[in-house]
Amino acid sequence: MMSTREITSKAYGTISIQEQQVVHFPRGVFGFERFHDYAILDSTTSPFYWLQSIENRDLAFVLINPYVVAPDYLLDIAEEDLEAIGAPEADDLLVFAIVTIPSDRTRISCNLQGPVIINRRTRLARQAISLDPRWEIKHYLTPGEGA
Numbered sequence: 001m002m003s004t005r006e007i008t009s010k011a012y013g014t015i016s017i018q019e020q021q022v023v024h025f026p027r028g029v030f031g032f033e034r035f036h037d038y039a040i041l042d043s044t045t046s047p048f049y050w051l052q053s054i055e056n057r058d059l060a061f062v063l064i065n066p067y068v069v070a071p072d073y074l075l076d077i078a079e080e081d082l083e084a085i086g087a088p089e090a091d092d093l094l095v096f097a098i099v100t101i102p103s104d105r106t107r108i109s110c111n112l113q114g115p116v117i118i119n120r121r122t123r124l125a126r127q128a129i130s131l132d133p134r135w136e137i138k139h140y141l142t143p144g145e146g147a
Contacts, residue, residue, distance in 0.1 A: 007039055009052045010060040017041070022054065023118050023125040026084070029098075030114060030127050035059055038125070040118075048099065051116070062099040064110050069097070069141055074132060075115060081128040088119040098127075100138070109138040 003019040021039045028035055032053075040063075041050040047068050053059035066073045075095055082088070095117055097110040112135035118125040 007052065007054050008057040009039070009041065009050070010058055011041070011043075011050055011052070015041075020123070023123045025125045025127070027126065029061070029116070032059060049096065051096070051098075062101060063096040063116065064099050064141075066095060066097040066110070066112055066115060069110060069139060070112060070135075073112060073135070075117070076130055076132040077115065077117070077128040078131065081117065081126055084126050085117060085119040085124040086122040088121060092120045094118040094120055097139070099141075106142065108141045110141060111137050112139045113137045 004016050005019065006014055006016050008014050017039045021041065023038050023040060025036050025038065027033060029051075035053045035055050037054040039050075039052045039054055041052055043049055043062070047064055049063040051061040051063050075093075082093075095115050097112050097115055099108065099110045101108050113130045114127050114137065115130060116125060116127050
């Protein structure tokens with residue numbers, strides 16, 4: 001039987017999650033290093049997900065699969081980043097980009113330079129730095145002025 005627990009989330013209030021939805025970031029996420037445990041939640045809006053801190057209900061990130069927004073995206077990160085999450089096989093590796101949604105909901109972007117990598121088997125996670133200079137911190141998902 002799957003183990004479940006209740007958490008309080010920013011988007012949905014108090015909800016039940018399965019233990020397999022929990023991931024651990026030994027170093028935290030850039031800028032939020034003191035928070036280590038998160039839950040991956042489905043969003044009500046496809047193709048997005050939530051990365052919800054279990055330790056701080058007000059801390060949540062919107063995630064997207066980078067291959068959805070940049071089909072030519074290649075994960076090019078330091079070997080030590082993969083080793084830090086248990087050197088997963090390709091089938092066990094999940095890759096996400098953190099999405100930034102401005103308060104006026106214009107110019108939504110995602111961070112392709114700092115991918116979030118998760119080992120599905122060990123549930124260890126890390127935010128890495130892309131070694132490929134093509135990928136930027138702000139990869140826009142919506143057209144800008146005059147576009």
